[in-house]
Amino acid sequence: MRVGVIGATGLIGRHVARELTERGHGVRAFGRSSQKLPAIVADERIALAAGNDWRRLLEGLDGVVLAIGAVSGPDMMEAHRTLPDLVADAASGLGITRLVFVSAIGAAPDAPTLFLRSKSEGETAITSRRLPGWTILRPSLVYGPGGRSMEFLARLAALPARPRIASGPIRPIAVDDLARAVAALLEGGQDLPAAIDAVGPERMSIDDYIDALGKRIGSRPIVTARLPGPLLSLAGRAADIVGPTLLSSDFLLMLREGADGDPEALPRYCGVRPSGLAEGLARLSVPRRRR
Numbered sequence: 001m002r003v004g005v006i007g008a009t010g011l012i013g014r015h016v017a018r019e020l021t022e023r024g025h026g027v028r029a030f031g032r033s034s035q036k037l038p039a040i041v042a043d044e045r046i047a048l049a050a051g052n053d054w055r056r057l058l059e060g061l062d063g064v065v066l067a068i069g070a071v072s073g074p075d076m077m078e079a080h081r082t083l084p085d086l087v088a089d090a091a092s093g094l095g096i097t098r099l100v101f102v103s104a105i106g107a108a109p110d111a112p113t114l115f116l117r118s119k120s121e122g123e124t125a126i127t128s129r130r131l132p133g134w135t136i137l138r139p140s141l142v143y144g145p146g147g148r149s150m151e152f153l154a155r156l157a158a159l160p161a162r163p164r165i166a167s168g169p170i171r172p173i174a175v176d177d178l179a180r181a182v183a184a185l186l187e188g189g190q191d192l193p194a195a196i197d198a199v200g201p202e203r204m205s206i207d208d209y210i211d212a213l214g215k216r217i218g219s220r221p222i223v224t225a226r227l228p229g230p231l232l233s234l235a236g237r238a239a240d241i242v243g244p245t246l247l248s249s250d251f252l253l254m255l256r257e258g259a260d261g262d263p264e265a266l267p268r269y270c271g272v273r274p275s276g277l278a279e280g281l282a283r284l285s286v287p288r289r290r291r
């Protein structure tokens with residue numbers, strides 16, 4: 001196949017580009033940064049600019065992966081809403097039969113965060129032009145080298161006073177497992193469901209996840225400290241003022257809501273069974289402990 005990967009400079013996109021290349025497919029990688037693009041494993045690299053003609057950019061492709069996103073600001077609305085709309089329009093016009101849109105667990109029109117509501121708008125853009133081989137993939141927390149949430153939480157795991165954060169259940173999934181799932185969904189000739197959860201096998205809290213990261217980096221806290229909700233909200237609001245950072249009110253709210261999903265969905269639709277957290281962390285390189 002010849003597959004276009006949009007957002008190829010991101011955590012998920014660059015692993016998808018590498019996985020597809022290793023499986024013998026041609027990859028046309030799209031990204032905004034001419035500094036990051038050369039490092040992406042692909043045989044064509046296209047730098048995006050304002051006012052792209054998506055029909056021309058997607059010509060000759062058999063499949064498309066949309067793995068773009070941002071935590072806040074104008075980038076977020078462009079990545080979550082505008083680009084999926086333009087890409088879906090071009091891909092359906094060109095008759096591209098396979099498409100995977102990477103969304104997120106919890107995307108819904110009435111979700112509590114703008115992040116998830118805007119993701120839901122992107123989902124609608126895809127669904128309204130949907131061909132039978134197109135699907136929306138909804139991951140829980142994705143971990144892997146260079147992943148921003150993992151790096152942030154690994155920093156917390158390395159603190160001598162390890163914070164405890166009230167959270168809903170999550171099911172972390174390793175980015176290489178997710179990339180294998182995306183490739184398998186593109187390769188399969190069968191019709192796909194409108195949306196598929198992409199989650200790991202273990203249901204846990206963020207505290208469990210931070211502990212697993214701590215174990216992997218060899219960090220043992222002297223004490224653990226539960227962070228009071230109002231203090232966290234204050235930190236989130238302060239971060240909102242600073243600009244697009246991970247520690248935003250939306251991120252904290254999403255942690256509180258959790259990101260649980262159906263662990264049988266990926267095995268069912270593409271034969272990929274994601275590994276457990278300890279196995280995934282052992283396989284992937286994780287940040288070293290800061291001294």
Ligand SMILES: NC(=O)c1ccc[n+]([C@@H]2O[C@H](COP(=O)([O-])OP(=O)(O)OC[C@H]3O[C@@H](n4cnc5c(N)ncnc54)[C@H](OP(=O)(O)O)[C@@H]3O)[C@@H](O)[C@H]2O)c1
Pocket residue numbers: 006007008009010011012013031032033036048067068069070074075076078079083102103104105138139140141142143147148149
């Ligand atoms: N990582 C997770 O835990 C997780 C969990 C659930 C869902 N997801 C979803 O999966 C998608 C990809 O996540 P990720 O972890 O790979 O994110 P990431 O590492 O932050 O990468 C985001 C990608 O989107 C691109 N992008 C951002 N704004 C853009 C814009 N306005 N126009 C064009 N490209 C833009 C970035 O390009 P630049 O390199 O040029 O900035 C980058 O390639 C996101 O939609 C995210 O919501 C991620």
